[in-house]
Amino acid sequence: MKRQLAAFALLGLIATPLWAANHCSTTIEGNDMMQYDKSEIVVPKSCSTFTVTLKHTGKLPRAAMGHDWVLTTKANEKAVLADAAKAGLANGYLKPGDKRVIAHTKLIGGGESDSVTFKTSALKNGPFVFFCSFPGHETMMHGTLTVK
Numbered sequence: 001m002k003r004q005l006a007a008f009a010l011l012g013l014i015a016t017p018l019w020a021a022n023h024c025s026t027t028i029e030g031n032d033m034m035q036y037d038k039s040e041i042v043v044p045k046s047c048s049t050f051t052v053t054l055k056h057t058g059k060l061p062r063a064a065m066g067h068d069w070v071l072t073t074k075a076n077e078k079a080v081l082a083d084a085a086k087a088g089l090a091n092g093y094l095k096p097g098d099k100r101v102i103a104h105t106k107l108i109g110g111g112e113s114d115s116v117t118f119k120t121s122a123l124k125n126g127p128f129v130f131f132c133s134f135p136g137h138e139t140m141m142h143g144t145l146t147v148k
């Protein structure tokens, strides 16, 4: 009986992260053509946290073709972008501690990747948008995030 319980416990430990990886996370790619490979991300309602991994599949350095993944509300999008440009490359083109930003990855260059995990309870007052905050990239690198 004890052995059975241990087996169940072990199974639980393995199964939980796998399930989370399948349902409560996604990967988005950015390239040297200033493009994401996704324009929509759907967060399942059953997820308590959600992880986004950004992969830069290009070769250009961060200073020339840096990408990040920034999540905010549509209402705050313009203001976040305006402050991001002012913050400059040294701050990864985001105002430090910007409370309007729900989640964001680091600004990365070609060949790099970064992940961010956020609580889905933070998804209030949508609709939600994501974009790259590198100046000028948002026109091409932009999408919507919905909870379903």
Ligand code: ZN
Pocket (backbone or CB within 6 Å): 030, 034, 065, 066, 067, 068, 132, 133, 134, 137, 141
């Ligand atoms: Zn970018």
